[in-house]
Amino acid sequence: MKAFVCKEFGPIESHGIEELPDPVAGDGQVVVDIKATGISFPDVLIVQGLYQFKPPFPFSPGSEISGIVSSVGSGVSQFKEGDRVMGNVGSGGLAEKGAFFEPQLMPLPETMDFQIAAGFPLNYGTTIHGLKQRAELKPDETILILGAGGGLGITAVQVAKAMGAKVIAGVSSEDKLELCKKEGADEGILYPREMDRDAQKKFSNDIKEISGGGVDVIYDIVGGDYAEPSLRAIKRHGRYLVIGFTAGIPKMPLNLTLLKECQIIGVFWGQFAGLDREINKKNFAELFQMHVDGKINPFVSEAYPLERAGEAIKTLEDRKVLGKVVVSME
Secondary structure, three states: OOOEEEEEOOOHHHHHHEEEOOOOOOOOOOEEEEEEEEEHHHHHHHOOOEEEEEOOOEOOOOOOOEEEEEOOOOOOOOOOOEEEEEEOOOOOOOEEEEEHHHHHHHEEOOOOOOOHHHHHHHHHHHHHHHHHHHHHOOOOOOEEEEOOHHHHHHHHHHHHHHOEEEEEEEOOOOOHHHHHHHHOOOOOOOEOOOOOOOHHHHHHHHHHHHHHOOEEEEEEEEOHHHHHHHHEEEEEEEEEEEEEOOOOOOOOOHHHHOOOOOEEOOOHHHHHHHHHHHEEEEEEHHHHHHHHHOOOOOEEEEEHHHHHHHHHHHHHHHHOOOEEEEEEOH
């Protein structure tokens, strides 16, 4: 089989396609003929050794997959040959086949195609867990989404809107703002690439003005210099969701949490999905129903062939992505 292989940590361009033996299902494992793999920001980091999870060499990045079961190992009870599946598998997705443990996979509804499914687990799983279990987002509350124009941000726009919230999209360009409004955002705020103190103050004031006095929830994928001015625009009893750090890990002034009686809340869907499997299963049942009802519509901006997997990852490193990028093996 063909796979995008990382033999040692290095720049994205230093890795490439190789021929590897087909995997064999071990005890409790399922071999999947992979049809599509979602690309996410951790893939940018993991091949360079910059991610907290470091698989043993050689490995293929790609944590989100969809495909068809081709064989099952002993002890597997949920799946059989020919089943359509999707899942968040950690790594190994940028290959034509993969052997994964049964709990890493879930049935793929017939209403969803392989490319959409490949961009679904991590982004939508993170978002619904963050908004339901961590923020306890209520209808008619106002949410600010930082980094709203990317794959994860678009899911937050859609799910928050489906939950009845007023959505403000924080983005860095007009084309991203246009996309977010098309996907359901009520309002939008443009922020500059570089944030000096004057720009931070203006950004905070803009949030307060457009939200009518502040926001109830902040969904922050960006971090960096954008975090503190956003926190300054949160309402009393607001909830600040820590999702990611594409602009760096911020240092937050904790006196603001005292003054506003607000919360800074971590969201780690991968851990949640492993420890609270039944709640995670219910979350996905709700997401699948939202999709059937047309309340969420996963947006795949571009599909690359496996031979161009490195290029697909590079688009995320260069911040060129609108929506979700996938690699398709079909």
